[in-house]
Amino acid sequence: MAQSARRWRNRRNGVAALAAGSLLTLGLAAAPGAAAAEVPRIDLKVLVVDNGDSSVQAITAQLRSTGIPYTTVDLNDAGRPTITATFLSDTVNGTPRAKYQGVVLPNEAPFGAGSAEQTALETYERTYGIPQVDAYTWAHPGVGLDYTSEGGWAGALDGRQATVTDAGRAGYFGYLDGAFTFEDNDTSVQESYGYVARPRTGFTSYVDIPVPAGSGRGSLIGEYHHDGRRELVVTFAYNQYQQQFRLLARGVVEWLTQGVHLGQARNYFAVHVDDVFAPDSRWDTERNCTPGDFDCVGGDGEGTTPIRMTAEDAVYAAQWQREHGFKLDMVYNAGSGEEWKSQNGGTDALTDRLLADKAQYRWINHTYTHPFLGCVQDTSTVPWSCAKNAGGSTQYMSRSDISAQIRDNYNWGVTKGLPLDRTELVTGEHSGLRTLPQQPDDNPNLAGALADNGVKWIASDNSREPDQRSVGAARTVPRHPMNVYYNVGTEEEMADEYNWIYTSRADGGSGVCETNPASTCLDDPLDVATGYDSHIVPQEARTALGHAIGNDPRPHYAHQSNLAEDRTLYPVLDKVLADYQALFADNTPVQNLAQNAIGTELQRRAAWQTALANGTVTAYRVGSAVTVNAPSGTQIPVTAPEGTTKQLLIGTTAFGTPYAGERSAWTTPGLLQSAVKLKLP
Structure with a gap:
């Protein structure tokens, strides 16, 4: 095992010489007519051969999310291109070129062993030192494994614990702490099937488990080095949404690209706490609705006792942050807090405590009194509708009124010394943005009001609008709603409302779950x-x-009510952070970004995908030199090994920032340069 790990480290550290080493040690020609020792150009693009299986689609999703360009050959398409030597390679200015840096196949030989296409692909991999991922296959000697009948096992992996081996941790799976468990979300359904087998000569296991009902350990992911080629062999089934794949996806892609690729992936988790300073209405467990809402009639007309944090809750919030090294975003309504204060003797211990600890949080403008900023709501019917002008057009809140809500709240925060970014905004209920079905378009006055106040990033609801879009000169930042409800203060209230939503009418619920x-x-x-x-x-x-381990930077949101009374939000956050820390190594910390940084990340990703789709990006490496050309002004995401430097017109500088054992960054060409140029270690 130590020898295997050492060999792996040597391969990884020698990535700069990979292509040349393949040519020289194997004594193979670089390409027809090329000098044997000539170092080829290898384009930074992946070839995906897709047969429609979920495993191939999962890896493809990871490539796209990371920002790695790829070409797909659909085996189910009768008009697909044929895999030939000219499809895979050619020459550029006399230099042999490998068009793909890695190959993803549904299994080890999708074209058929010995077929012309399979032979062309294997010759290409052997000639240029190109890695191949077998997305899902069975255990047999053809992939470097014993049959499962020879001390192995095949069956459901649900609930079983797997481990990253020493060789895996020394290589591209070193961002994981070691052990993880296959999901078992439904005991009545088989979620993951796999082949657990013993490695043969030439095979190095990276992820394994104890052989069920047997002895020793068997591989689930490993590298088979044979015949001058390298395959990453995966012997369990998966899809892109399963936690075990999301944990391993980074390692699969980094192995495939040998840690040098366009794009980057990180793990993100941010939590917005809405309605800070304001009270939230409480769920009525008798009437199964929230008094004050348009569809909750009867009762005293004022609703139940509202939910609002106390000074003690604020002390706990600050303490929790310090203990967990995690910062919450306080999304505040100053006017609602001032109104509460005026109704309670003119003092407010909560406000005093939060302001005393203001530097410990990030703060986001949530408008002064949390009004609905869209159309004027006609609540004479349930559900409500947009009020109409005499001519039949929709009545909207005016630009001046929207602007005042944003301005007054921001100015209050400035006078209190809150560390604010005026470019960030969360409107109440994400109002002002389109709200289906009643308001299919944005309030036409919203974009102007945002511009009046310098707002560049406005929050939206990811469950309604998962894609970032423009609102005038501003852009949306989709947020994930958390299933920790705004209108509950206790765990029992939470469970009661959850039951109402998620149980059938026959079981006393609303039945919504039956029709949705x-x-x-x-x-x-x-x-x-x-x-x-x-x-x-x-x-x-x-x-x-x-979301956090799926390279999704979008923030989550809950409400101040969830930090009050039973403090229902903390158990969820505690488990997310504890589970994360148990899974990932210290070199892969969770990224806790502010709203503007998240918006910028999403904007850059969209621009990058457009550049890739338009075919305006060219990237390749020749030996240890990497060159990337993209349209002027394009932010380019790149991932490379530790020790990589950026080549400037004069001199060099360290490239990127460390993450998950490598370095990555959004970058642009240096001064007076037309391309990004990197030097691999």
Whole structure:
């Protein structure tokens, strides 16, 4: 094992000489007519051969999310190109060129062993030292493994614990702490099937598990080095949404590209706490609605006792942040807080405490009194509708009124010394933006009001609008709503409302889960005394963690009510952060970004995908030199090994910032340069 790990490290550290080494040690011609020792150009693009299986689609999704360009050959398309030597390679200005730096196949030989296409592909990989990922295959000697009948096993992996081996940690899976568990979300459904087998000569296992009902350990992911080629062999089934794939996806892609590629991937987690200083309405467990809402009639007309943090809750919030090294974004309504203060003797211990600790949080403008900034709402019917002018056009809140809400709240924060960024805004209920079905378009006055106040980043609801878009000169920042409701202060209230939403009419619920195709009904209602901790917390934490490890920078949002009374948000955050820390090594910390940084990241990604789609990016390496050309002004994402330097017109500088054992950055050409030029270690 030590020898395997050392060999792996040597290969990784020698990535700059990979192509040349393949040519020289194997004694193969670089390309027809080329000098044997000539170092080829290898384009930074991946070839994906897709047969429609979920495993190939999962790796493809990771390539796209990372920002790695790829070409897909669809095996189900009768008009697809044929894999030939000229499809895979050619020459550029007399230099042999490999058009793809890595190859993703559905299995080890999708064209058929010995076929012309399979032979062309294998010759290409051997000639240029190109790695191949077998997205999912069975255990057999053809991929360097014993048959499962020879001390191995095949079956469901649900709930089983796997481990990254010493060789895996020394290589491209070193961002993981070691052990992880295959998901088992439904005991009645088989979620992952796999082949657990013993390695043969030439095979180095990177992820393995104890052989069930047997002895020793068997591989699930490993490298088979044979016949002058290298294959990453995966022997379990998966899809892009399963946690085990999301954990391993980075390592698969880094192995495929040998750690040198366009694009970058990081793990992100940010949490916005809306309605700070304001009270939130409380769920009525008898009437199964929230008094004050348009569809909740009857009762005293004023609703139940509102939910609002206390000074003690604020002390706890600051302490929790310090203990976890994690910063919350306080999304505040100053006017609602001032109104509360005036109704309670003119003092407010909560405001005093939060302001005393103001430097410990990030703060975001949430408008002064949290009004609806879209159309004027006609609440005479349920659901509400947009009021109309005499001529039949929609009535909207005016630009001046919207602007005043943004300005007054910002100015209040400035006078209190809050560390604010005026370019960030979260409107109440994401109002002002289109709200289906009642308001299909943005308030036409919104964009002007944003411009009046210098707002560049306005929050939107990811469940309604997952893609970033423009609102005048501003851009949206989609946020993930957390299933920790704004209108509950206790765990029992949370479980009660959850039951109402997610149980059938026959079980006493609303039945919404029966009519909404995106929803699933609970088999049985939750016990309101225990259901929050036993069911809701682990499910919501799993969802949030999935976003975090899926290279998704979008923030999550909850409400100040969730930091009050039973403090329902903390168990979810505690589990997300604890699970993350148990899975990832110290070199892969979670990225806790501010709203403007998240908006910028999404904007850069969209521009990068456009550049790739337009074919305006050219990137390649020749030996240890990497060159990237893109349209002027384009921010270019690049990932490279530690020790990589950026070549300037005069001199060099260290490239990027460290993450997950490598370095990555959004970058542009240096002064008076037309291309990004890197020198690999």
